[in-house]
Amino acid sequence: MLRTRHTIALGVLCAVAAGCGDDGAAPRALSEAESAALVPADARLAELYENSCKACHTVRDSLAPLTGDRTQWDPRWARGEDALLGVAIAGKNGMPAGGQCFSCSPGDLRALTRFMAGREGG
C-alpha cells in the first residue's frame, strides 16, 4: 500500500519535472520502428507478445500506447500497476479483453504490461 502511494507520488513529481524515469533518463517518444524493434527478454513472453499485443502496441493508428514509449506509458503507469492489469484483463475502448492473448495468464499480462511500459524487470 505504502509502496503504491509512493510510486504514484513519484509519477506526479516526474510529470512536473518534465520526466525523470527510474534510470534517470528523460522519457523520449519512440517511432513505430523503434517500438517494433523491442522484444521481451523472456522467450515465452516474447512469443505471446509477438502473437498478440505487438499488432496494436507498435502501431500509432491503433491508438494503443506504443511499446517502450515512456512518454505514452508513464501517465498510465502513474495510475498504478493494478489498474493497468485490470484493463488488460477486462479491456477498455480499443483494448480487447486479455489483449487478444487467449493463453496469457494474469501474470503474463502483468509481465507484458511491464515490458511495454518500459519497466521490464524493474
Ligand code: HEC
Ligand atoms: C486490438 C488491438 C490491441 C491489442 C491486440 C492489445 N492492445 Fe492493449 N491497448 C489497445 C488500445 C487501443 C489501448 C488504449 C485504450 C485506451 O486507453 O483507450 C490499449 C491499452 C492498453 C493498456 C493500458 C490501459 C490503461 O488503462 O491505460 C494496457 C496495460 C494494455 N493495453 C495491455 C495489453 C497487453 C498486455 C496486450 C497483449 C496481451 C495488449 N494490450 C494487446 C489495443 C490493443
